[in-house]
Amino acid sequence: MASIDLTLSEEQRALRAGVLEICKRYPGEYWRDLDVRREYPEKFVTELTEAGYLAALIPQEYGGAGLGIREGGLILESINYSGGNAGACHAQMYIMGTVLRHGSEAQKREYLPKIATGALRLQAFGVTEPNSGSDTTKLQTTAIRNGDRYVVNGQKIFISRVLQSDLMLLLARTTPVDRVKRKTDGLSVFLIDIRDLKGFEVRPLRMMMNHSTNALFFDNVEIPIESLIGEEGRGFHYILDGMNAERILVASDSLGDARWFIEKAVAYSNQRVIFGRPIGANQGVQFAIARAHISTDAAQLMRDKAAALFDAGQPCGGEANMAKYLGAEAAWEAGNACIDCHGGYGYAEEYDVERKFRECRLYKTAPVNNNLVLAYVGEHVLGMPRSY
Amino acid sequence: MKILVTVKQVPDTATQVKIAPDGKTIDPTGITWIVSPYDEFAVEEALRIKEKRGQGEVVAVSLGPDRVKEALRSCLAMGCDRAIHLNDPVWATADTLATAKALAAAIKQEGPQLVLCGRQAIDDDMGAVTAQLAELLGWPCAYWIMEEAIDADGKSVRAARQVEGGLEVFDLPLPAILAAQKGLNEPRYPTLKGIMGAKKKEIRDVKAADLGWASEPPQLSIVGLQALPPRPPGRIIAGDVPTAVKELVRALREDAKAI
Ligand SMILES: Cc1cc2nc3c(=O)[nH]c(=O)nc-3n(C[C@H](O)[C@H](O)[C@H](O)COP(=O)(O)OP(=O)(O)OC[C@H]3O[C@@H](n4cnc5c(N)ncnc54)[C@H](O)[C@@H]3O)c2cc1C
Ligand SMILES: Cc1cc2nc3c(=O)[nH]c(=O)nc-3n(C[C@H](O)[C@H](O)[C@H](O)COP(=O)(O)OP(=O)(O)OC[C@H]3O[C@@H](n4cnc5c(N)ncnc54)[C@H](O)[C@@H]3O)c2cc1C
Numbered sequence: 209m210a211s212i213d214l215t216l217s218e219e220q221r222a223l224r225a226g227v228l229e230i231c232k233r234y235p236g237e238y239w240r241d242l243d244v245r246r247e248y249p250e251k252f253v254t255e256l257t258e259a260g261y262l263a264a265l266i267p268q269e270y271g272g273a274g275l276g277i278r279e280g281g282l283i284l285e286s287i288n289y290s291g292g293n294a295g296a297c298h299a300q301m302y303i304m305g306t307v308l309r310h311g312s313e314a315q316k317r318e319y320l321p322k323i324a325t326g327a328l329r330l331q332a333f334g335v336t337e338p339n340s341g342s343d344t345t346k347l348q349t350t351a352i353r354n355g356d357r358y359v360v361n362g363q364k365i366f367i368s369r370v371l372q373s374d375l376m377l378l379l380a381r382t383t384p385v386d387r388v389k390r391k392t393d394g395l396s397v398f399l400i401d402i403r404d405l406k407g408f409e410v411r412p413l414r415m416m417m418n419h420s421t422n423a424l425f426f427d428n429v430e431i432p433i434e435s436l437i438g439e440e441g442r443g444f445h446y447i448l449d450g451m452n453a454e455r456i457l458v459a460s461d462s463l464g465d466a467r468w469f470i471e472k473a474v475a476y477s478n479q480r481v482i483f484g485r486p487i488g489a490n491q492g493v494q495f496a497i498a499r500a501h502i503s504t505d506a507a508q509l510m511r512d513k514a515a516a517l518f519d520a521g522q523p524c525g526g527e528a529n530m531a532k533y534l535g536a537e538a539a540w541e542a543g544n545a546c547i548d549c550h551g552g553y554g555y556a557e558e559y560d561v562e563r564k565f566r567e568c569r570l571y572k573t574a575p576v577n578n579n580l581v582l583a584y585v586g587e588h589v590l591g592m593p594r595s596y
Numbered sequence: 597m598k599i600l601v602t603v604k605q606v607p608d609t610a611t612q613v614k615i616a617p618d619g620k621t622i623d624p625t626g627i628t629w630i631v632s633p634y635d636e637f638a639v640e641e642a643l644r645i646k647e648k649r650g651q652g653e654v655v656a657v658s659l660g661p662d663r664v665k666e667a668l669r670s671c672l673a674m675g676c677d678r679a680i681h682l683n684d685p686v687w688a689t690a691d692t693l694a695t696a697k698a699l700a701a702a703i704k705q706e707g708p709q710l711v712l713c714g715r716q717a718i719d720d721d722m723g724a725v726t727a728q729l730a731e732l733l734g735w736p737c738a739y740w741i742m743e744e745a746i747d748a749d750g751k752s753v754r755a756a757r758q759v760e761g762g763l764e765v766f767d768l769p770l771p772a773i774l775a776a777q778k779g780l781n782e783p784r785y786p787t788l789k790g791i792m793g794a795k796k797k798e799i800r801d802v803k804a805a806d807l808g809w810a811s812e813p814p815q816l817s818i819v820g821l822q823a824l825p826p827r828p829p830g831r832i833i834a835g836d837v838p839t840a841v842k843e844l845v846r847a848l849r850e851d852a853k854a855i
Contacts, residue, residue, distance in 0.1 A: 218666055218669060219791065219792075219795060221666065221786070222666070222670060222673060222786065222794070223791055224792055225630075225670070226673070226785055226786045226787070226788065229785040229786075232787060258787075259787040259788060260787045260788030261787070261788050261790050264788060273788050273789070273792055275792075304717070412847070488649060584757045
């Protein structure tokens with residue numbers, strides 16, 4: 209039976225200390241400098257990979273650490289808590305899950321050990337399209353079987369870390385929507401090698417924060433049939449399986465952000481003296497921070513519950529979604545309290561507050577919008593009519 | 597070559613230390629415990645010696661309560677082969693000499709060719725245990741080591757000690773004790789594999805009786821701890837620049853006696 213541990217085990221504390229030790233070498237200046245230039249934290253990600261942390265969830269038989277989602281979350285949370293941005297590399301941890309659960313033994317043997325060492329990066333996942341957005345099953349990219357190949361045509365948008373990946377997981381339609389019983393059928397997942405892929409174009413998008421994301425164009429791109437993961441037409445179901453892990457890990461990113469904001473806010477408002485006393489002595493300042501702390505602790509409990517269920521192999525769709533929702537909202541609330549109490553300094557780049565503020569906002573929108581979490585909870589947890 | 601490293605678990609440097617109600621100890625609540633940074637240099641150097649020689653064993657030893665296991669585990673995660681935990685209530689009030697005696701007894705049982713320590717532990721900054729160990733064991737000892745090189749046949753070690761403006765170089769016959777200074781190396785951090793592997797390595801619990809230790813009263817006992825007095829407020833010197841500068845120079849010379 210699943211149960212939540214309220215304290216970290218000795219091993220979990222060691223894990224956290226190990227990650228923080230690496231993060232210490234990448235202070236605010238490092239992230240700030242990259243932010244201005246919108247460059248990828250290559251050095252940080254390489255060091256984290258070499259120390260093995262991004263292979264936490266890969267089973268030991270494939271060269272990973274075989275740890276649970278709770279530990280995976282702890283690693284990402286520690287990165288964001290220390291002021292960095294795990295969003296640059298968190299997907300290397302979880303995208304492989306689809307290969308692990310639904311790939312053939314040959315695919316697993318070929319790819320997982322290389323993903324574990326970082327020799328291959330699999331941190332791009334192409335789902336979102338300009339004309340379908342949150343309505344995934346309406347996606348229009350097609351992959352049509354032609355002999356020993358599939359031919360891919362279509363467009364994707366906001367696909368992250370493509371330029372920092374060797375492999376990409378792609379969701380495309382293999383059977384037209386009018387020829388399937390349910391619209392969730394007829395989609396397939398492919399693991400494709402995107403190095404020197406003919407007909408494949410990547411156009412980087414400049415975003416609000418330093419997040420490498422792109423528009424993708426597929427123009428008669430040929431991929432070998434061996435790229436198909438599992439059965440043709442089952443792709444949507446396969447990616448749903450992976451979503452709980454992704455939700456729990458993203459919730460962990462947010463928790464780290466929230467803790468960073470709260471710690472900064474407390475330290476600053478205890479020390480900043482205006483009107484003859486620390487600004488933290490005013491309820492207008494103090495209560496906003498206290499409220500954010502309460503939200504963060506509550507979000508953490510939900511994340512821990514979701515992780516405990518996940519690691520025990522029990523259903524956790526509701527909890528994983530709620531954890532992602534609460535985490536993203538808590539980080540945003542803490543971000544606001546932090547930027548508010550910093551007055552004008554909250555907007556100055558050298559405080560890192562405005563950067564983290566921009567970074568944490570994403571998780572209200574992606575990988576799934578919080579509105580759609582509410583729609584999920586209404587429908588699947590509460591048994592209300594489908595609203596979308 | 598067998599190398600033994602003594603490590604102490606200390607509060608993290610970022611900890612705001614509070615004095616406990618008894619006025620003699622620190623309040624342990626909320627403290628994050630770490631391996632004393634100078635001891636990390638010692639662990640790192642021991643691992644490098646082993647790696648360079650292509651064989652050998654590195655053993656971490658620590659004296660302290662149950663929580664010290666975590667510090668030893670972190671040494672194992674860095675790469676030490678095994679650990680020894682001197683853990684007995686009779687050592688709860690151990691001063692540096694009692695600590696050194698217990699460690700010396702453990703060292704005699706292990707029989708290493710080299711013992712590495714940190715130049716001091718960053719909690720009470722006593723910096724005494726290394727010298728006391730050397731005295732108790734009758735071994736040569738060098739402090740504040742910035743460089744070391746063991747000769748090919750493992751009979752002696754050349755060690756360079758930091759002194760004002762330079763290095764003082766010694767040859768010490770082995771077995772010997774060296775105390776690491778910052779700059780000796782850049783300690784590695786544990787990798788995820790290291791952390792996972794550490795679970796399977798041995799931490800041997802040693803009681804006072806196992807060392808034939810007879811309880812003895814500490815030579816040194818703490819009478820009380822006092823917090824630092826709050827820093828006096830700064831002073832802003834008013835007036836136009838020529839007058840203010842004159843006053844500043846006077847204050848620096850006569851009040852602060854800084855110039
Ligand atoms: C920085 C960044 C990185 C990203 N990385 C990736 C990636 O690597 N791979 C990938 O596939 N995608 C990625 N995305 C895309 C992301 O998953 C989508 O933006 C998200 O799923 C929402 O889709 P959309 O932008 O088309 O918004 P839309 O679906 O157009 O929604 C717009 C708004 O309408 C709301 N809405 C829509 N339908 C309903 C409804 N029925 N009820 C209530 N509200 C509704 C939404 O909640 C949202 O607020 C990324 C996005 C960003 C910003
Ligand atoms: C982009 C930008 C442009 C600016 N342009 C100008 C300009 O052209 N000219 C100019 O003179 N200034 C300018 N400012 C400064 C701006 O007016 C100040 O930032 C603002 O007045 C707050 O002062 P502060 O930043 O020192 O914050 P503080 O005064 O230190 O306040 C910090 C926080 O504490 C809260 N707080 C303080 N005291 C109390 C209390 N008693 N009760 C409840 N809450 C309290 C504040 O509301 C705030 O949330 C600019 C600032 C920015 C960011």
